[in-house]
Amino acid sequence: MTRAPQEPRSSSAPLGPRKVVGAPVRRPERTAAVQSYVPTILEGLGLTMKHFFVNTKELALGQRNDPVLEAIDDGINTLSYPEQKRPYPERYRGVHRLTHRVDGSPRCVACLCCSTACPAQCIHIEPAEYPEGDARRGYERFPARFVIDEIRCVFCGFCVEACPCDAIRMDTGMHPAPYDSREQFIYEKDLLMSIPGRDGSFESDNPRHEPGDPTHPGVTRLKHH
Amino acid sequence: MGTLILLALLKAFTVVVMLGLNIAGLLTWADRRQRAVIQDSIGPNRAVAFLPAHVVKALVGAPAVLVAGAVIALQLVAPPDAGGRTARAVVLSQLFILVGWLTLLGIGGAVRTRGVRSSFDAWVASAGDPRKFVYLGFAAHGVTALLGLSLRGTEIGRTLRDFGYGAGAFLLAGAVLGGAVYTIVHLRGDTVGLRVAGLLHPAADGLKSVFKEDFVPPNADKFLHGLAPMISLFPALVVMAVVPFGDTLCFGVGANDTLDLGRLAAYVPRDGVCSEGAVKLQALDLNVGILYFFALAGTGIVGAALAGWASNNKFSLLGGLRAASQMVSYEVTLGLTIVGCIMIYGTVRLDEMVRWQVEHGWGIFVQPFAFVLFLTAAIAESKRIPFDMPEGESEIVAGYYTEYSGMKFAMFFFAEYVAIVTASALVVVLFLGGWHVPFLDRAGLHVAVGGSVLFSQPLPHAVVILLGFLGFVLKVVGMCWVQLTIRWTLPRFRYDQLMQLGWRKLLPASLLNILVTALVVLALQQASGTVQSALRTLGDATHALVAALGLVGAIAFFRLLLSPARKRRFLETSAARYAASRGGTRSATMQA
Incomplete structure (x- = not known):
């Protein structure tokens, strides 16, 4: 079937809205059944009862939806927090953690990149030198204090982006706990290092070559200088 | 004498506390919980x-x-x-x-x-x-x-x-x-953790409201402000007293014509209203019967109106006025719909009304129109959705109980739920055969349609009475559930629509119902014997219909219980993948 092309509006056509072509949409009839309101009431009651029976049965027999895995199905999708928790998505930026080296010390080299990048200025780092004789002395420093004010943090993730050593991460999958005083939101280095990542490990996947290792590029560079 | 007082107290306790208060208490919870369930959430179940x-x-x-x-x-x-x-x-x-x-x-x-x-x-x-x-x-x-x-x-x-x-x-x-x-x-x-399916929640709520501040507005009438919730709750409760909740119990008679409670009759003949030692299962055996209900239901209006006036608040006053005019209007319809029933049953005593229905067929079959009118008016009488204009929180804050808090508010709230139970009990007694279970008469199971007996099994007297009582409770709970379902479904009317419905639709309809009923009753009194016996058979057929419907309902219920729940898993998000790797969130502690 081909449709007749619409005629372009000629200059001689009268102004105003075009004539509507086609059958008009019928208005709903106001029959006695509609006006008496009774069939609609019964229909509504039927729908209510259906939901009542099915949902109550699923609740009583433990068949209700898994609120996360089967969330697109009809039925009760309520999570009973805090007994049940919705896991956060993979790239959720939660509470910070400081990753460990193999020997358990922080990976952080106190370069201050994160505290510089932080728009909320909530990171405070006091760098310190390694003692005399340590292989790392002269090559890198370590944080004597590493403090994050979690109540001030805006969870933008810039610190993680800025870190050249993969030392600070927000992959804990935790939101900050609701404390009752401001002091409790000040996370010190020990606390930050005691929080594992979501996979349970304290380290990161990226390999690290310690000064003194044969694979460490920086040490050879130092020797040649 | 002592045993009689004891029995009277026991009956009052059974009907007012066990039936009225308990079912109302459960309703306050069931209403919110099941409304939530209908809307696909869990509802209050946190009390543990x-x-x-x-x-x-x-x-x-x-x-x-x-x-x-x-x-x-x-x-x-x-x-x-x-x-x-x-x-x-x-x-x-x-x-x-x-x-x-x-x-x-x-x-x-x-x-x-x-x-x-x-x-x-x-x-x-x-x-x-x-x-x-x-x-x-x-x-x-x-x-x-x-x-x-x-x-x-x-x-x-x-x-x-x-x-x-x-x-x-x-x-x-x-x-x-x-x-x-x-x-x-x-x-x-x-x-x-004991949760009893969330049933501790209403108890916790009640306890909480006892300890809440009891606020009285500065310029309110303190005495009337405190009196109003009591006037609301009291009539709703005592109406239960005339409701017969079971068939007459037959005891033996000891010396001096005293009841011997140890000697319950083992078997009672089918047409036997026991000649001696009869104990009616009805707290108050009044000869005015149903009129007592209307007298007390009218008193309930005073509570709402008084609360509105005594609160010294414009919204309260508006709510009180609305409550008073609405309840007075629907009281008329409520009374007039009953007239048809009284004409047919030939009595105003509630237990005799049930006896008539046992013999001839349930009231819903002889007065179907009156059933609908009575139910509508009874819901309007209890000031509840879709007739909750007196409360009308979108218009007048909370109506007549705007200025109430703590236990006084809880009493108003509870009075509404008690009113649901009493209204349901009355509907059951008037239209749904009271304690009657189809084909269960005083002797036992007796399946007969017309003259032909299909099945007959005598049952002990105690079992028959117990089954009747259970049937009555089941019907009352069912009617409460129907009222709640209406509440969960319908939106609120407008105030003028409410008045129009009451005066210009329900009232003429109930008058018409009286007229038609009177004509039919007159015609049947003149009818021949064959018509009378055909009506008898028809009455038995209605019992069979109820039994069949009950059976179908039970089968459908079990089918629903056994039907598997079909769910589709949706693992497209990383959050869902995390949950799936941990075995899902459903396996975590979850309370029904």
Whole structure:
């Protein structure tokens, strides 16, 4: 079937809205059944009862939806927090953690990149030198204090982006706990290092070559200088 | 004399506290909980009492030991005589099968959610779907019953019967104890959170409202402000007193014409209204019957109007005015719809109304139009959705109880729910046959349509009365549920629509109903004998219809219970993948 092309509006056509072509949409009839309101009431009651029976049965027999895995199905999708928790998505930026080296010390080299990048200025780092004789002395420093004010943090993730050593991460999958005083939101280095990542490990996947290792590029560079 | 006072107190306690208050208390919770369930959420179920594990073990173990001990003691102390052997064998074997499959079903469900923990669990899990236990159980019930019927009188049948009443008690006791021991052994943790499906929530709410501040507005009338909630709650409660909740009990008569409560009649003839020692199951046997209800329901208006006036608040006053005019308007319809029933039943006494329905067919079949009108007016009378203009929180804050808090508010709130229960009880008595269960008369089960008797089985008097009482409670709960369903479904009317519906639709309709009923009653009085007997058969047919509908409903209910829940998994998000890797969130502690 081909449709007749619409005629372009000629200059001689009268102004105003075009004539509507086609059958008009019928208005709903106001029959006695509609006006008496009774069939609609019964229909509504039927729908209510259906939901009542099915949902109550699923609740009583433990068949209700898994609120996360089967969330697109009809039925009760309520999570009973805090007994049940919705896991956060993979790239959720939660509470910070400081990753460990193999020997358990922080990976952080106190370069201050994160505290510089932080728009909320909530990171405070006091760098310190390694003692005399340590292989790392002269090559890198370590944080004597590493403090994050979690109540001030805006969870933008810039610190993680800025870190050249993969030392600070927000992959804990935790939101900050609701404390009752401001002091409790000040996370010190020990606390930050005691929080594992979501996979349970304290380290990161990226390999690290310690000064003194044969694979460490920086040490050879130092020797040649 | 003493026994009579005791009986009167007992009846008042049963009907007002056990029926009125308890069902209303459950309704306050069921209303919010089930409304939430309909809207696909859980609703209030957070109240929890943590019980130490050993207390829970005692709570599970002690009743099981008591039941098992009682069954065995009954068997040893009072072995059945030759006549009672068959009955006891049947009861014991059927109970054993019932307890058995229910226990296995429970264990099967538990194993499914928490995993296999023992070799017995593994055996239960190897059966697969726990529904198999239900099917097997029903099959076992049927096979046992058929075997008993077909082998009746034969030698094998006698051996089986002897085995049934001899070993049945021990099997039953073993099944009960086994289930209890399994539960106790598999209890984990130091405490067990007791939620009773969320039923502790209304108790917690009630307790909370007792301790809340009782606020009285500065310029309010303090005395009337405190009096109003009591005036609201009181009539709603005492209306239950005239409601008959069971058939007349027949006791023996001792010396000096006193009742002998120890001698309940064993069997009562079918048409027997007992000549002596009759105890009506009705707290207040008034000859004005239904009129008492109207008198007291009218008093309830005073409470709402008084609350509106005494609060010294414009919104309260508006709410009080609305309540007063609405209740007065619908009181008229309520009264006039009953006239048709009174004409047909020929009495205003509620227990005699039920007797008429037992004999001729339920009121809903003789006065279907009046049923709808009465239900509508009764819902409007209790000031509830879709007729909750007096409350109207979108227009006048909270209406007549805007200025109420704490327990006074709770009393208003509770009065509404008590009114639901009393309205349901009245609808049941007037239109749904009261305590009558189809084909259950005073002698026992008697299935007869017209002149032909299809099945007849005499039952003990106590069992008949108990079944009637249970039937009455079931009907009242069902009617409450219907009222709540209406509440969950319909939106609120506008105030002028409400008045129009009351005065210009329901009132003429009820007048018309009276006219038509009067004409039909007159015509039937003049009718010939064949028409009368045909009507009798029709009345029996309505009983059959109710029984058939009940049966269909029960089958549909079991089908719904056994139907599997079909769910689709959706693993497209990383959050869902995390949840799936941990076995889903459903396996975490979750309370129904």
